């Protein structure tokens with residue numbers, strides 16, 4: 001295992017275990033507002049994200065629940081422009097990574113539930129980032145073989161998703177709209193297409 005890519009000590013129990021539980025600033029951003037205002041950000045400012053914030057994002061992923069608490073993941077920070085440029089070529093949308101301030105690959109091992117778990121961790125990390133004004137986008141891997149070779153995946157390990165992060169080139173403040181206003185603007189299927197209330201079971 002190489003040195004921690006974000007410059008902080010990764011130790012059992014957390015990134016700052018030796019100094020006791022980390023103290024995080026808590027902002028007042030409502031959870032529903034954070035969810036409703038989340039949009040993928042693919043164009044980023046040329047500005048670094050501080051190590052503390054990268055650590056906070058990683059901790060949001062690490063602490064996420066998973067099936068039978070299996071924690072089937074590994075989070076790899078693609079910390080240098082050199083690494084991101086190489087890995088970008090394996091993605092469907094390389095520019096999302098080459099323009100990013102940093103990126104985190106979520107790798108998983110195991111069966112079907114591992115991908116669900118990775119999705120939960122991904123959303124946790126992206127919401128933790130947006131809480132601090134950092135935008136993000138999930139990225140799918142097009143060339144899995146090349147990706148595995150570049151990142152050094154172990155036997156049975158696969159990429160679930162690659163998250164790109166950066167301060168948005170066109171920032172938007174979540175607080176400028178209500179959750180309902182953000183929802184009304186989102187390009188999503190209407191509730192009556194995706195929500196059903198079941199009051200009786202289907203006949204046999």
Ligand SMILES: Cc1cc2nc3c(=O)[nH]c(=O)nc-3n(C[C@H](O)[C@H](O)[C@H](O)COP(=O)(O)O)c2cc1C
Nearest residue numbers: 038039040042092093096137138139140141161187
């Ligand atoms: C599993 C998964 C893979 C994705 N892969 C890519 C990708 O390769 N490139 C990309 O630009 N966006 C990718 N996205 C982002 C989706 O396109 C995005 O979530 C969707 O269009 C909604 O965007 P919005 O929240 O900005 O409206 C992916 C999202 C998910 C959940």
